[in-house]
Amino acid sequence: MPSSRVAVIGAGAAGLVAARELRREGHTPVVFERAAGVGGSWRYQDAASADPLGAGGVHGSLYASLRTNLPRECMGFLDFPFVADEGSVDPRRFPGHQEVLRYLEEFARRFHLLGLIRLETDVVSVRRDTGGRGRWRVSSSSPTKLAGEPEEARSELFDAVVVCNGHFAEPRLAEHIAGMDGWPGKQTHSHSYRLPDPFHGQVVVIIGYNPSGMDISRDIAGVAKEVHVAIRAAPAEMQSATAHANLWLHPMVDRAEEDGGVVFQDGSRVKADAIVHCTGYKYNFPFLDGDQDGDPVIAVDDNRVGPLYKHVFPPHLAPHISFIGLPFKAILFPVFQLQSSWVAGVLSGRIELPSPEEMTQEVAAFYSDMEARGCPKRFTHDLGASTFEYEDWLAERSGLERMEEWRRAIYVAARGRLRGRPESYRDEWDDDAHLLDQAHRDFAKYL
Ligand SMILES: Cc1cc2nc3c(=O)[nH]c(=O)nc-3n(C[C@H](O)[C@H](O)[C@H](O)COP(=O)(O)OP(=O)(O)OC[C@H]3O[C@@H](n4cnc5c(N)ncnc54)[C@H](O)[C@@H]3O)c2cc1C
Numbered sequence: 001m002p003s004s005r006v007a008v009i010g011a012g013a014a015g016l017v018a019a020r021e022l023r024r025e026g027h028t029p030v031v032f033e034r035a036a037g038v039g040g041s042w043r044y045q046d047a048a049s050a051d052p053l054g055a056g057g058v059h060g061s062l063y064a065s066l067r068t069n070l071p072r073e074c075m076g077f078l079d080f081p082f083v084a085d086e087g088s089v090d091p092r093r094f095p096g097h098q099e100v101l102r103y104l105e106e107f108a109r110r111f112h113l114l115g116l117i118r119l120e121t122d123v124v125s126v127r128r129d130t131g132g133r134g135r136w137r138v139s140s141s142s143p144t145k146l147a148g149e150p151e152e153a154r155s156e157l158f159d160a161v162v163v164c165n166g167h168f169a170e171p172r173l174a175e176h177i178a179g180m181d182g183w184p185g186k187q188t189h190s191h192s193y194r195l196p197d198p199f200h201g202q203v204v205v206i207i208g209y210n211p212s213g214m215d216i217s218r219d220i221a222g223v224a225k226e227v228h229v230a231i232r233a234a235p236a237e238m239q240s241a242t243a244h245a246n247l248w249l250h251p252m253v254d255r256a257e258e259d260g261g262v263v264f265q266d267g268s269r270v271k272a273d274a275i276v277h278c279t280g281y282k283y284n285f286p287f288l289d290g291d292q293d294g295d296p297v298i299a300v301d302d303n304r305v306g307p308l309y310k311h312v313f314p315p316h317l318a319p320h321i322s323f324i325g326l327p328f329k330a331i332l333f334p335v336f337q338l339q340s341s342w343v344a345g346v347l348s349g350r351i352e353l354p355s356p357e358e359m360t361q362e363v364a365a366f367y368s369d370m371e372a373r374g375c376p377k378r379f380t381h382d383l384g385a386s387t388f389e390y391e392d393w394l395a396e397r398s399g400l401e402r403m404e405e406w407r408r409a410i411y412v413a414a415r416g417r418l419r420g421r422p423e424s425y426r427d428e429w430d431d432d433a434h435l436l437d438q439a440h441r442d443f444a445k446y447l
Contacts, residue, residue: 003027004159004347007138009123009287012040013104013333014325015164017077018340020111022162025344030158031117032140035059038108038117040166042101046194053277054171054191061168061191061212061281065219066097067426069211069418070331073439074410075100077333078403080107081443094426118142124153126161126297126321127289134292134320136161160320160347162340163285167326170282172303174207174252183256183275190278196220202273205230205262207253213278214422220276221247228262228270243423283326297321303378307363310393311381312339315359319346327390330383331411334403338394345398406438 003026008015011033022029035043041060049057068075071093076082082103084091090099108114118140125139139155171189180187190212196219204224206217209231221227221244230253251265256275263269283305288297298305298314309315311326322343325336345351353359370380383390391403413432417425 002347002349005030006160006162006347007032007123007126007136007156007158008162008164009126010040010164010166011035011038011108011117011119012042012164012166012325014166014336014340015040015162016104016108016113017333017337018162018164018324018343019113019116020107021337021340021344022347023113023116025341025348025350027344027347029116029162031113032121032123032138033117033119034122036120037105038114038119039101039104041168042097042104044097044101048192048194052186052188052192053173054189058191059166059169062097063190063193063212063216063219064195066215067092067094068097068100069094069414069426071410071414071429072099073436073443074331074407074414075333076103077107077337078400079446080110081439081446083440083443083447092426093429123287125289126163126287128292128297128317129157130292131157135159136320160322162343163288163321163323164325164336165285165287167283167328168281170284171277172280172282173277174279177253177256179256179258182258183260183262184258185260185272186274188274188276190216190276191281193276196223199224199274201225203270204228205253205270205272205275206278207275208278208280209249210278210280211418214418216276216278217247218244218423226270228264228272230264291317298323301377304367304380306367306380307360309353309359309363310390312343313346313353313359315356315363318353318356318359319343326381327383327387328381330387330390331403331407334407335383335387335391335394338391338398338400338403341398341400342394351397351399404439404442406435406442410435410439 005028006022008018008029008031011031015031019029019031044062045058045060072082089102090096121140121142123140127137129135129137135157138158141151141153143151171191193216199220200223202224203226204220206213206229209229217227217229227247229249231249232252254263254265256262260271261269262272283300283303290296305326312322324339327335346353388408395402410432
């Protein structure tokens with residue numbers, strides 16, 4: 001089978017599993033990682049971006065208290081169980097971020113990936129080579145260790161590029177809120193949130209109630225005078241009691257006022273000291289320069305990265321450039337692994353892709369269907385209800401077994417509890433004990 005020299009950009013969960021699957025298929029991956037170690041998002045950084053709204057600079061978006069929002073046995077890669085063992089720094093089912101980093105570092109060691117990774121090496125440009133063989137020129141730079149020496153720049157040719165640069169580093173703000181520019185208080189994005197201490201005694205408005213918004217509002221409620229969360233949600237959820245007497249849920253913010261007032265869509269108003277925007281992230285590929293004609297490889301439009309066949313291949317450049325890790329609302333690590341196995345198999349010729357025209361048609365049909373359903377572009381990579389169908393599709397193409405039923409059932413149960421019991425879902429979960437038994441029986445073959 002043909003083997004390719006492949007540039008993998010990023011050594012987070014996606015880049016690590018991509019490197020492993022590529023090598024398993026007989027390719028030669030070279031992984032470029034800007035940070036000083038592997039793990040991507042899971043490398044907690046004390047420092048936040050200088051701009052409190054978070055643009056530019058720091059990659060990490062974890063807060064100090066972060067615990068996973070999925071139970072560990074469901075979160076791990078398909079054949080490398082994420083179980084507590086003697087090396088665990090946090091053996092809980094929903095462990096703190098340090099344990100996830102440990103797991104990813106262990107994954108890199110176990111599958112001998114560290115030798116493939118160039119740390120502290122920033123990919124600055126990826127461009128289709130004009131030499132006619134359809135290869136990619138990847139330019140990177142790394143600091144030299146000698147003071148006063150310029151950065152070392154390198155430009156190399158690869159048969160293929162797999163982009164795994166993550167998409168939780170560039171903050172996205174909610175649509176324009178009237179008066180926000182002149183609002184006098186302190187505004188931050190969850191990307192820059194680390195600890196609750198700066199909010200001591202304050203009245204704080206949190207915009208957004210995704211898993212980070214849920215955690216951060218409770219973290220801050222422990223020290224603040226009042227926390228008011230603006231949430232797009234059904235009335236039943238609005239009434240769900242919170243365990244914090246100083247935490248209230250509201251509809252979305254209607255406007256902000258010059259005297260510090262924040263008015264919600266139901267007309268209620270609070271005078272606040274700070275606003276924390278928990279409004280998600282943007283996809284960004286600053287290093288992608290273009291194809292051989294200088295045309296963009298992909299476009300990002302309202303957080304839709306496209307056109308991409310099955311969230312992975314741009315039809316006109318497939319299979320020589322691909323994207324791992326774009327989907328969200330899914331069991332992410334296993335999805336990254338399935339995508340990587342598919343890409344590796346396509347590159348070696350073991351798996352066939354449809355023609356570029358067929359892929360383009362399929363992508364167009366997907367976009368039209370979203371439009372007909374009134375679904376905004378920014379939900380393109382939200383797997384949501386179609387996540388199991390997508391995983392089965394990838395597994396079938398790659399010749400892998402379907403994702404285990406217990407994993408799916410644990411995932412569904414955990415998502416339900418997260419919404420219904422945000423205070424306690426990580427520590428009260430007796431109802432899926434029988435699924436855990438099945439998980440651990442399956443894990444035995446990999447341990
Ligand atoms: C607050 C928060 C909580 C989360 N909780 C969970 C959870 O409980 N469970 C779960 O499964 N997922 C969770 N996630 C999602 C998490 O991001 C994914 O689990 C996963 O870590 C994403 O991996 P990735 O490899 O795609 O991206 P990342 O982990 O972001 O890795 C990308 C890597 O690419 C590198 N890179 C980027 N650009 C370049 C460049 N130009 N040159 C070289 N290197 C580059 C970065 O330095 C980074 O190391 C959470 C995310 C956030 C932000």
